[in-house]
Amino acid sequence: MSSDLYVPRDHQARIEAGLARFSVLVCHRRFGKTVLSVNRLISRARRTRRSDWRGAYIAPLYRQAKTVVWDELKRYCGLGRDDCTVKFNETELRADFENGARIRLFGANNPDSLRGMYLDGVVFDEVAQMPLRVWTEVIRPALSDRRGWALFIGTPRGKNALWEIWEKAQADPDWFAAMYRASETGIIPQEELAASGREMSPEEYEQEFECSFTAAIRGAYFGQLLADADREGRITGVPHDPSMPVHTARDLGMSDSTAIWFVQARPGGTFAVIDYYEASGEGLDHYAKVLDRKGYKYGTHVAPHDIRVRELGTGKSRMEVARSLGIRFDIAANIPIQDGINAVRTILPRCWFDRERCAPGIEALRHYRRSFNDRTANFSTRPVHDWTSHAADGFRYFAVGFRPPAPGARAARTANDFDPFGRDHGRQRA
Structure with a gap:
């Protein structure tokens, strides 16, 4: 365990026992996925034999990482306890462990800012709100030479990055994939679920508590x-x-x-x-x-x-x-x-x-x-x-x-009229 401050619930302990190098957990609201994943990072940081071990927690926005995760990370590292040896950098949202390991929080809203680093372990939180390329183009290569692991957690918001990773994981025997619906886990009392169902639209309830990827996206324009x-x-x-x-x-x-x-x-x-x-x-x-x-x-x-x-x-x-x-x-x-x-x-x-x-x-x-x-x-x-x-x-x-060409205009310019950079040799534009 990462510390005696974290005592996993039964379902969290079962998940920890089943996790693979790459894992995706599709969970209902209030499942406890953030606490589980923060403590997975802390546990690996404490137990590593590498003095340069690096872990990352990536939220959709940097301010989300700071608001939702930073206090939890400090709490489970033991901030305020006499035996806490972890040092915290508030500017970089970074926890430095006595053995040289580090955990740092990031936002996925500027994917290219994550390039150039190496990682041993990474948690993606609320993957449904991120572009998939943060994983495929930026983070996956950063794990390669270290044989690092990745844990994806989130609640559905339509067919997006979380859905694509979920679909891939189910078809790949090297991945661990699990879905946890509120009607099946028993974590939230039935009367509370019933009350939520009365107050939410059916689409909202299916998405937030029953992990539906096909429920409508709230407030979507198109x-x-x-x-x-x-x-x-x-x-x-x-x-x-x-x-x-x-x-x-x-x-x-x-x-x-x-x-x-x-x-x-x-x-x-x-x-x-x-x-x-x-x-x-x-x-x-x-x-x-x-x-x-x-x-x-x-x-x-x-x-x-x-x-x-x-x-x-x-x-x-x-x-x-x-x-x-x-x-x-x-x-x-x-x-x-x-x-x-x-x-x-x-x-x-x-x-x-x-x-x-x-x-x-x-x-x-x-x-x-x-x-x-x-x-x-x-x-x-x-x-x-x-x-x-x-x-x-x-x-x-x-x-x-965009305005279509006027009637009688050429459908396309010839090779003498354009070049691949969009240079225009005939028309007047801004």
């Missing part, structure tokens, strides 16, 4: 429209048509992520959404190279209005930097966010999405939502800003800023 697209077969394999131009729309960020959608306007007023790309911490030259590597024949490039804002460090706007790279943007109108969301709702029924290449963007659109104010019992008028925002904003700029 969830039903994407469910319709799935049911109608519009989320499928959508091939690129090389005879037609590919238009792009993007949300621009530096420290935050930049998201780019690749869309072809097809006959009949439909849109083939053929590709999606997202990264963070990169300059415009990086995205110019991405466009080059894709090899598409480009048409319109849509950007948000704030591309005209001058950077304090250089005195140049990103629009000017883009022009120096040969990229010219059409600027989306600066309209209220709600009007842009309505514009997305208008075009989504006419969109076909490539299931594989657009998967991260589709999931972001599916989970883009309003926050719920528990104090007023109302939804906010503005969307939640999280990992879904960049993809949703980029698609919103397409809905607002």
